Amino acid sequence: MLRRFLLPVLVGAAALVAAAPSARASIVERVVAVVGERPVFWTELLRRAKPSRIQIRMQAADPNVVSVQEQEMYKELLEKMIDERLEEQQADKAHISVSPEEIDRAIANIAAQAQQSQGRPVTPQDVLGEVRRRGSTEQDFREELRWQVLEAKLVELRVRPRVRVTEQDARAAYQHWAQELKQQQPVDVRIIALRVNPPTAQVAQAKLALAQQVVNEARQGADFCKLVATYSDDVSTRPTCGSHGPQPLASLHPPIQEAIRTLKPGTVSDPIPLQIGQDEVIVVVMPMGQSTAPPYEQVKNEMMQRATGDALIRGQKQWLQELRQNVYIDVRL
DSSP: OTGGGOOOOOOOOSOOOOOOOSSOOOOOOOEEEEETTEEEEHHHHHHHHHHHHHHHHHHOOOHHHHHHHHHHHHHHHHHHHHHHHHHHHHHHHTTOOOOHHHHHHHHHHHHHHHHHHHTSOOOHHHHHHHHHHTTOOHHHHHHHHHHHHHHHHHIIIIIGGGOOOOHHHHHHHHHHHHHHHHHHSEEEEEEEEEEOSSOOHHHHHHHHHHHHHHHHHHHTTOOHHHHHHHHOSOGGGGGGTTBOOSEEGGGSOHHHHHHHHHSOTTOOOOOEEEEETTEEEEEEEEEEEEOOOOOGGGGHHHHHHHHHHHHHHHHHHHHHHHHHHTSOEEEOO
16 A cells, blocks of 8 residues: 555746846745644745745736645645644654655656656656756755655555454445546547527527527437538537537536436436526537446455555544644644
8 A cells, every 4th residue: 555655746847037136135934733732834945835935926927826825725735844843753652753764766767657647757867857856956846755655654554454444445446446447538529519608598498499499300300410500509520510529527617417317328307507707508418438447346445445444544634633633733834
């Protein structure tokens, strides 16, 4: 389970460029938290927050949005650093440490995973180069990996003995995974869209009646593509039989998602009223099928592993909460 707890490589973008101030400024150190008798300093928090700050400032241009996101990020990161202090205390008591060789192996594992996903050679040096390109340092990156490996060892020692996973847990994990698969797998759906224009009650009633007529014709065997060409107000999809091509189920409007879940491929929905931006639209949907999850028995072992991983995460959170109850913690951020 060590691999499961290795977090993704630090996320960020190119380092921010700012003009140097004309006057020399000094940083006033302050304590942002106390864990037991050990303080957490503002400069420590800033250093750990650098990759996240870069990411936030690359994604948002509004200073107010940046400020709000950064403050939320600082709070979450400080809570993580407090947990790390607690884990460090437990690691000292259990005489657990992480060697440089273990960190090297973690970097090699990241390179191997990147190589597998990208389909091209990726070396540990490539990983470290990407880390530097994204505004972090090799030292900070190795320290982050050290904490992840140390945390995984502590989870194995302190949390795993408390975890019990049953067949019911594995089946629950399977149901959750199958639902995720439906949301992520592309689906092809044909849609006849009737715009309610102008958006009056009389026009809406007339369009609804027309949509029901289309449904009746489709269910009586009429060619759906011809119905699209005849009735649909979505000009862009008339040549493609009402389809925008495969797209993730989650990207569709919720009522259309629900229709796809309940309809068999090739069957037609009842008329579905939608509000798309400023437009009122009535649609008729014909799903063309989507990928389905394999039977539970085929993936039983994988689901047991997934359920175990989820249970370890929950157990770790509970364990950290118990540690917090026995240590003086003062957050001053």
